[in-house]
Amino acid sequence: MTTTIPEQPSPQGAPKGTALLEAKGVIMRFGGLTAVRDVSLTVGSGEIVGLIGPNGAGKTTFFNCLTGLYVPTEGTVSYRGTVLPPKPHLVTQAGIARTFQNIRLFANMTVLENVLVGRHTRTREGLLSALIRGPGYHRAEARSRERAMELLAFTGLAGKAEHLARNLPYGEQRKLEIARALASEPGLLLLDEPTAGMNPQETRATEELVFAIRDQGIAVLVIEHDMRFIFNLCDRVAVLVQGEKLVEGTSDVVQSDERVIAAYLGEPFEGAPADEAEERENDR
Amino acid sequence: MTDIPITTAEAVVQARSDAHRAAPFVPLPPAAARLVTLAGVVVTVASTFMSWTYTTEFPGDLTVSGYPGGLQVLTLIGAILTGVIALGAFRVKGLAWLNPSRSNNGVLLLALGTLGTTWYTVIDIAAKLGGMANLDPGGFVAAIGSLLLFAGALALPIDRHPVEPADAEYFELGRLSGNGPTVGAYRWLREARLNHSDLPVGDARRLNPWLQRLAVVVVYAVGVKIFTYGVATNYSDIFIGYLIVVSFGFLGLGATGLLRQFRQITQHNRRFSTAIGVLAAVAYPFAQNNEHWANLGVSILIVGTVALGLNIVVGLTGLLDLGYVAFLGVGAYTAALVSGSQFSIWSGTQFPFWAAALAGMVVACIFGVLIGAPTLRLRGDYLAIVTLGFGEIFRIVVRNLDGVSGPKVTNGPNGIAQIPDVSIFGYNLGDQHSFGSFTLGRFANYYLLMLVITLIVVLVFTRAADSRIGRSWIAIREDEIAATAMGINGFRVKLVAFALGASLAGLAGTVFAHVTNSVVPDPYVFSGSVPPNSAFLLAAVVLGGMGTVSGPILGAALLYLIPAKLDFLARYELLAFGLALILIMRFRPEGIIPNRRRQLEFHEDAATASDQPGTPGDDTVPVGAAGA
Numbered sequence: 067m068t069t070t071i072p073e074q075p076s077p078q079g080a081p082k083g084t085a086l087l088e089a090k091g092v093i094m095r096f097g098g099l100t101a102v103r104d105v106s107l108t109v110g111s112g113e114i115v116g117l118i119g120p121n122g123a124g125k126t127t128f129f130n131c132l133t134g135l136y137v138p139t140e141g142t143v144s145y146r147g148t149v150l151p152p153k154p155h156l157v158t159q160a161g162i163a164r165t166f167q168n169i170r171l172f173a174n175m176t177v178l179e180n181v182l183v184g185r186h187t188r189t190r191e192g193l194l195s196a197l198i199r200g201p202g203y204h205r206a207e208a209r210s211r212e213r214a215m216e217l218l219a220f221t222g223l224a225g226k227a228e229h230l231a232r233n234l235p236y237g238e239q240r241k242l243e244i245a246r247a248l249a250s251e252p253g254l255l256l257l258d259e260p261t262a263g264m265n266p267q268e269t270r271a272t273e274e275l276v277f278a279i280r281d282q283g284i285a286v287l288v289i290e291h292d293m294r295f296i297f298n299l300c301d302r303v304a305v306l307v308q309g310e311k312l313v314e315g316t317s318d319v320v321q322s323d324e325r326v327i328a329a330y331l332g333e334p335f336e337g338a339p340a341d342e343a344e345e346r347e348n349d350r
Numbered sequence: 351m352t353d354i355p356i357t358t359a360e361a362v363v364q365a366r367s368d369a370h371r372a373a374p375f376v377p378l379p380p381a382a383a384r385l386v387t388l389a390g391v392v393v394t395v396a397s398t399f400m401s402w403t404y405t406t407e408f409p410g411d412l413t414v415s416g417y418p419g420g421l422q423v424l425t426l427i428g429a430i431l432t433g434v435i436a437l438g439a440f441r442v443k444g445l446a447w448l449n450p451s452r453s454n455n456g457v458l459l460l461a462l463g464t465l466g467t468t469w470y471t472v473i474d475i476a477a478k479l480g481g482m483a484n485l486d487p488g489g490f491v492a493a494i495g496s497l498l499l500f501a502g503a504l505a506l507p508i509d510r511h512p513v514e515p516a517d518a519e520y521f522e523l524g525r526l527s528g529n530g531p532t533v534g535a536y537r538w539l540r541e542a543r544l545n546h547s548d549l550p551v552g553d554a555r556r557l558n559p560w561l562q563r564l565a566v567v568v569v570y571a572v573g574v575k576i577f578t579y580g581v582a583t584n585y586s587d588i589f590i591g592y593l594i595v596v597s598f599g600f601l602g603l604g605a606t607g608l609l610r611q612f613r614q615i616t617q618h619n620r621r622f623s624t625a626i627g628v629l630a631a632v633a634y635p636f637a638q639n640n641e642h643w644a645n646l647g648v649s650i651l652i653v654g655t656v657a658l659g660l661n662i663v664v665g666l667t668g669l670l671d672l673g674y675v676a677f678l679g680v681g682a683y684t685a686a687l688v689s690g691s692q693f694s695i696w697s698g699t700q701f702p703f704w705a706a707a708l709a710g711m712v713v714a715c716i717f718g719v720l721i722g723a724p725t726l727r728l729r730g731d732y733l734a735i736v737t738l739g740f741g742e743i744f745r746i747v748v749r750n751l752d753g754v755s756g757p758k759v760t761n762g763p764n765g766i767a768q769i770p771d772v773s774i775f776g777y778n779l780g781d782q783h784s785f786g787s788f789t790l791g792r793f794a795n796y797y798l799l800m801l802v803i804t805l806i807v808v809l810v811f812t813r814a815a816d817s818r819i820g821r822s823w824i825a826i827r828e829d830e831i832a833a834t835a836m837g838i839n840g841f842r843v844k845l846v847a848f849a850l851g852a853s854l855a856g857l858a859g860t861v862f863a864h865v866t867n868s869v870v871p872d873p874y875v876f877s878g879s880v881p882p883n884s885a886f887l888l889a890a891v892v893l894g895g896m897g898t899v900s901g902p903i904l905g906a907a908l909l910y911l912i913p914a915k916l917d918f919l920a921r922y923e924l925l926a927f928g929l930a931l932i933l934i935m936r937f938r939p940e941g942i943i944p945n946r947r948r949q950l951e952f953h954e955d956a957a958t959a960s961d962q963p964g965t966p967g968d969d970t971v972p973v974g975a976a977g978a
Binding site: 133135153154155158159163164166170171172173174175179182183184185186187189191192193196197199203206207210246247250 | 809810813814817818819820821822824825828829831832833834835836837838839840846850
């Protein structure tokens with residue numbers, strides 16, 4: 067499996083609208099290990115795209131390449147037609163926000179402060195204006211707080227603004243991560259396993275939240291192991307196996323693809339670890 | 351202050367959960383325990399009016415019957431405080447407000463403090479003067495009275511730490527494995543732990559606003575008095591007694607919930623209490639007319655201010671800087687070079703103070719950027735080691751810029767001496783000035799100048815901490831990867847913190863140069879027996895409380911005062927230093943004045959209890975600007 071498999075030439079498989087994010091031939095090598103092999107992916111505006119694959123397939127590595135945490139060995143990532151610099155803060159400034167697989171909140175800051183940190187790129191007040199505290203500073207600060215409270219209301223956390231992030235229950239921590247990411251006013255939101263560890267109700271709530279985010283005109287790229295979640299949610303799904311994109315297309319196309327099933331059942335690939343998603347697939 | 355609404359008090363009683371354990375250490379009927387405690391108070395108080403020893407050789411003259419002197423005063427204060435808090439704990443009408451948490455823990459801790467200082471005195475008399483024969487009957491009465499007081503307090507129901515499930519398992523395993531005595535001792539220690547942090551207290555913000563303000567004024571006045579008393583002690587014996595009473599008094603009042611209520615009040619009346627705090631600090635040189643004490647005050651303010659600047663780097667941004675004192679040195683040397691001293695290479699130029707201060711800040715800032723730019727790409731231990739290196743490089747370079755080993759700039763190890771005193775609008779800080787009945791000497795003048803600088807630094811710290819840039823510093827400290835993913839340019843933000851910290855140290859350095867009259871390279875080391883040095887500053891931040899305003903100032907005050915007062919420590923100062931840090935890391939890792947965030951971080955079990963909504967903006971940027 068060293069050759070690239072072309073995208074499925076399906077009419078529904080093409081990105082809707084204009085291309086927002088375009089990753090072309092991304093390769094990521096760590097020494098002798100190639101974690102991501104020549105993956106191309108396009109996300110159109112207003113789209114929800116899923117990225118699935120067995121554990122260790124390179125999904126998160128690919129995410130890190132997109133957001134500048136890793137510098138891809140080869141290939142380019144462009145957003146709205148401009149190639150992204152390999153610096154996380156510049157990527158966020160350009161309009162791509164993300165959440166993390168293992169929650170990375172600022173645990174000892176309040177919920178509101180967490181979201182305010184997310185506003186960092188959309189505000190300009192530096193040290194001097196913080197020291198002088200002119201009217202402009204107060205205006206900007208008030209606007210930030212207002213926007214942050216809106217986002218907390220949007221994610222259903224408004225009542226917990228003054229709690230410390232570390233004291234939130236797990237599901238709410240995930241929501242807060244999303245609210246924090248939305249605070250940077252992104253055009254594209256990358257969610258890394260947003261429902262991991264959630265119960266079915268929480269998963270459904272997250273699903274609705276993602277739809278609501280999309281309805282605000284923000285495209286979403288989501289990594290997830292919960293197949294029901296992915297297939298309900300996504301306009302398109304890409305399958306990553308051992309660092310390569312196996313197939314991309316609508317839910318139906320992906321679900322019926324034999325190679326995907328084979329990849330998840332683990333038969334043709336040595337060393338592909340089993341995971342919960344596999345079990346869920348078996349349940350069907 | 352008795353008008354805390356009844357409803358609150360009832361709610362307090364009801365809110366005590368069943369999970370809470372309260373048990374005496376010594377079994378006695380409750381009435382008997384109270385009686386013994388109060389009897390102990392009375393006997394101890396009475397003993398301080400007797401003579402404790404025959405000779406006047408012991409510091410403080412304890413030979414006089416009729417009024418207390420020296421260490422007797424400390425015993426008297428401890429005993430009265432214990433008695434009053436005990437009456438509060440026993441819900442005596444009109445005094446119940448003195449013990450809002452209704453816990454006996456405060457009584458126990460204060461009794462322990464009284465016992466400590468009394469027994470220390472008695473033993474010290476016997477040891478110093480050569481035997482028990484030197485004790486008057488009064489000394490024995492005091493020893494017995496304080497012991498009675500402590501025994502009574504031990505028999506009161508004491509609020510304990512809840513038993514942890516892991517402990518129970520461990521004890522059971524220990525019992526089965528046959529290590530009975532060891533595990534038993536450990537078990538006793540675990541179960542003896544006091545706990546009063548989660549006891550509910552009434553809301554002091556409901557008090558009459560004028561009473562609240564009165565409370566603020568009284569507490570700050572008492573604070574100045576306590577501080578001045580400590581500074582004024584002229585024997586290390588008395589200072590040790592003072593330390594015992596003050597620290598147990600602090601712990602004991604904490605256990606009563608009074609400190610929590612006071613914090614509520616200061617937060618509720620933030621502007622007022624800040625103003626009173628500043629006033630209290632200004633009052634210090636006027637309250638006494640002693641140049642030596644004023645000198646101590648200036649030194650404490652200088653190291654406290656520098657520690658506060660370091661707090662931006664270490665406490666807020668989480669960058670361990672072990673060479674911070676170099677920036678103080680940069681500021682001091684800059685001020686010295688433009689001071690007009692004849693040893694400066696520019697002996698002709700004499701900047702006015704404001705220009706020298708600005709120059710010190712700017713040059714320190716430039717050095718901060720120069721050192722920060724390459725080093726801030728490193729993280730954690732690597733950064734610490736490299737900053738340690740740069741700190742030493744500064745000192746060695748300054749030593750060698752003497753015209754022999756290098757260009758002549760700093761005059762090498764001899765330094766720049768004879769720095770003239772600062773003159774502001776014709777007011778020469780080196781001269782004595784009289785205002786009515788008050789006289790301000792040289793150090794008092796510098797104290798006031800330094801106080802202005804400290805207030806500027808406090809203002810800069812609080813404003814920077816509570817802003818977009820301050821939030822990004824804390825975000826970097828919490829999780830650098832997540833912070834950069836949120837669009838924070840980690841390197842730039844860290845560099846701003848580093849440069850700001852450096853400039854504040856440089857600012858303090860300009861005053862330091864003038865106060866000490868001369869600058870030499872030797873004080874700017876990583877660790878030494880004389881402050882300021884980097885280890886001292888770091889210890890002040892850690893001891894006082896990272897991320898807070900008053901913490902580093904208080905920490906610096908303690909670390910400066912204690913060795914200055916206990917001359918016998920001189921040889922063991924670094925040892926004592928290390929010991930103090932180990933103890934604080936073990937028992938109070940968040941520092942003396944905890945930042946709300948830090949406290950939650952280190953005491954996870956208390957997190958849910960104390961993090962109720964409705965108490966926003968807690969102690970991250972506390973009031974009480976000066977440590978007085």
